[in-house]
Amino acid sequence: MESSPSTTANNNNVWLFYPNLIGYGRIVLAILAMYYMSSSPVCAMLCYALSAGLDAFDGWAARTYNQSSRFGAMLDQLTDRCALLALVMALCKFFPDHLFLLQLSAVIDIASHWLHLHATDLSGASSHKQSSNWLLNLYYTDRMFLGFMCGGNEAFYILLYIRAFWAGPLIFGSFHFMSIFPLIAFPIAFVKSAISVVHLYTAAEMVVAHDVKLRENAQKAK
Incomplete structure (x- = not known):
């Protein structure tokens, strides 16, 4: 049962x-x-x-x-x-020619979520899906928007991976058919990375505010 x-x-x-x-x-x-x-x-x-x-x-x-x-x-x-x-x-x-951009996307993704999670703990919020920033609030409260952004972001990397194994026929020059699909998903992945940058900045603000509060409390206690 x-x-x-x-x-x-x-x-x-x-x-x-x-x-x-x-x-x-x-x-x-x-x-x-x-x-x-x-x-x-x-x-x-x-x-x-x-x-x-x-x-x-x-x-x-x-x-x-x-x-x-x-x-x-x-x-x-x-x-x-x-x-x-x-x-x-x-x-x-x-795709070694795009090493730097791929590294940058991974670093932004990891750093923003790591700092956001810790900032949430320091602020005492009950969930990491709470934010006073309008963009992050939309991102976390609108499930359709969240699903679209996360799904599109994952799709970009998955389609790029598929392109590495199945390039498809040449369309013009050195451009292959399967390159079309990662290009379609790329704008979503780019916006998702931009949201992660906002994540990183707002999380840093929260941690700095926490540090300032601790210092002010320590000065009052003297």
């Missing part, structure tokens, strides 16, 4: 929360994707897509069974960031 939300809400074994169990599965699939990235693109993309797709279900499980947790939020963030980082690392191998 399936446990009711009221029953699972009283379960304090965070390790075995339903969304976290899904998260462990996502990690296994991401590791398998990493293993196959150089040799078997079909297996790699299947595992990667399944891992990314399950991201929607762990959020659903957390809301449905009242099993949101800080551990789950961090697990979700780390899985997303590390899986994408692994894919970008593979793309650096396949």
Whole structure:
């Protein structure tokens, strides 16, 4: 018999929360994707897509069974960031001419989410999906916008990976047919990186504000 939300809400074994169990599965699939990235693109993309797709279900499980947790939020963030980082690392191998831009995209992605998560903890917010910035508030509260941006961003890197193995016929010059699809998704990935820069700046503001508050409290205590 399936446990009711009221029953699972009283379960304090965070390790075995339903969304976290899904998260462990996502990690296994991401590791398998990493293993196959150089040799078997079909297996790699299947595992990667399944891992990314399950991201929607762990959020659903957390809301449905009242099993949101800080551990789950961090697990979700780390899985997303590390899986994408692994894919970008593979793309650096396949597209060495674009090494710097690929490195920059990964650095911005990792740094912004890392600092945002820590800034949220310092501010005492109940969720990392809370922000006073209008753009970040839209990003986190409008699920259609969030899904479009995240899906489009993932699509860009996945399509670029597919292009590395299946270039398709030449259309003109050295431009191959399969290059069209990453180009279509690129604007979404670019805007997503721009949002990450906003993430980074607003998170830095929050950490600085926390430091100022600590210093002011220390000066008052003297």
